[in-house]
Amino acid sequence: MDKWFKSKNFVRIISLAFAILLYVVVSLDLSDSQSGNDSRIPSNESSDIETIEDFPIGIRINEDKYVVSGVPEHATVQLQGSQGVLVPTVRQKNFDVFVDLEGLNPGEHTVEVEYSNIPNDLEVFVEPKEVNVVIKERASEKFSVDVDFINTDKLGEGFELGSTEVEPERVTITSSKDVIDRIAIVKVFVDVAGLEQSIESREVPVKVYDSQGNELNVKNIEPENVTVSAKLLNPSKTVPVAVPTTGDLPDGYSLSSIKANTDEVEVFATSAVLEGIKEVSTEEIDLSDLTKSTTIKTKLSLPDGARVPKTEEIEVKIDLERAKTIKNVSIEVEKLEDGQDISFVKPDDAKTSVTAIGTEESISKLTAEDIQLLVNAEGLGEGEHQVPLTIKGPDNITFKAEMEQVTIEIT
Structure with missing residues (x-):
């Protein structure tokens, strides 16, 4: 053995073998870093590490023909390398993270999350590494938009909603064909609690539901918001005033006349309430203790939901005869x-x-x-x-x- 180490040729052969081995290791490392998706955990070598949270994931597919679900909106990208390369890469973010679905047929697929335009000098780790996606045929259809007013019971007394306008009246929804086929209701919700004036072009988001009332997660609605205008009405009508009585006059007296100081009043209420009002009455006047003509003040007895503004009391003149x-x-x-x-x-x-x-x-x-x-x-x-x-x-x-x-x- 000592003779071998003393031999120049042996030492040359050993040196050549180590050189070849080192070349092979370095070549394999470079080959992995250029493959386009180095998901190795960064080594503990002396270098800087930067992590980019919520980096958008792109989808490469013919969007005119297909819709895709299952792809998360963001990925976490970790980069490791020298500051001279790492810092400008992180600052400019001129690289892409994506799933390539070109050439895949409709159905379920497991695909890698890829990246591009990242310098070869940097080590890259992307999370998630793979995603499960569903590819479906794309479909579009126009739907009429309904308006649902909520908290109408909290409108002011006597107020009601009149004519309503929606702009635009129809929206275009694009999704997979099976989702389009499930759409039964397209509507917007308008809260009218405490409303004091007509609604003018209030912008509200469009909601989509199936026939069971379940909201569908449809992202591609054009437009996503519509404007709603609605008239706030305060209907009224003028009706006569009646004066009801109770009890009998004392013996020897008769009622000559009984009359309110106003023959009629304007009553404000919803159309449904007004329809049933032919007249309004004062509170009943008790005749049993009257022994002379008099004028008294009394209140109006109004149906629920009706009001007569600025008329809390009215005068009633009573003429007795003896x-x-x-x-x-x-x-x-x-x-x-x-x-x-x-x-x-x-x-x-x-x-x-x-x-x-x-x-x-x-x-x-x-x-x-x-x-x-x-x-x-x-x-x-x-x-x-x-x-x-x-x-x-x-x-x-x-x-x-x-x-x-x-x-x-x-x-």
């Missing part, structure tokens, strides 16, 4: 011809009772002297006659005699 009977009012005769004499058959004393109906003030002072009972004898010949009884008295009082006609005898 009945008073005056007995033994004398009956007088007028237009009796010369030479004739008259006597009363019924009533034989030429007197009867009169009932007067009027206000408390007018009735309280009324006496028999204020009332005149008359029979007209003009043109009557000799004999017995039945003639009507005429009553005269103050204009603001209504009179009714106990007898509407009397029997007289002319001689």
Whole structure:
């Protein structure tokens, strides 16, 4: 053995063998770094390491014919090498990370995440290394957009939504054919809680659902948002005011009139509520304790959802009448011809009772002297006659005699 090491030829052969071995190792290392997807964990050699999070993953496929699912949006890229190469590469990010699906048929595939345009001097590790993708045929179709207003019960009392406009009325959805076939509803949601004025061109996102109401994850909607305009209405109509009463007036009193100080009011409510309103009433007025004409204030009794702005109370005027009977009012005769004499058959004393109906003030002072009972004898010949009884008295009082006609005898 010592003789071999002392031999120059042996030493030359050994040196040549080590040189060949070193060349082979270096050549294999360079070959791996140029392969386009070096997923080795960076070595612990003295060099710098940079990690780029959320680097976008591209998809290489004919997008006019196919749609792809399963490809994550981002990858994590780790680069290792000298600062002179590493720093500008990380700063400029002029490289690509992608999955190449060209030439693959529709269906499920497991493909590598590749990269390009990264200097060969850098070691590269990409996560994820592989992804499972699904390739499907692309389809496009136009759909009408419906509007769903939410929280309509939180609109102001009496307000409702009127005409609605959507711009554009139809959107184009592009996805796989099986997803397009599942689409049943395309709509937007507009929240109207607390709305105080009409909606003018509010932008809202488009949502897509299947026939079961499940939202579909459709990404390619053109446009993704539409604008919605809607009129906020406050319908109203004018109706008469009624004054209901309860209870009976005390004995001797009757109701002459009862009337609100306004004949009609404008009621605001939704169209559905207004349709059932023919009139509005005040709160019931109790007559049982009234003994004189008066004016009272009361509130309107409105249906649910209806309102009369600026009219919290209205005045109601109540006019009462009192009945008073005056007995033994004398009956007088007028237009009796010369030479004739008259006597009363019924009533034989030429007197009867009169009932007067009027206000408390007018009735309280009324006496028999204020009332005149008359029979007209003009043109009557000799004999017995039945003639009507005429009553005269103050204009603001209504009179009714106990007898509407009397029997007289002319001689």
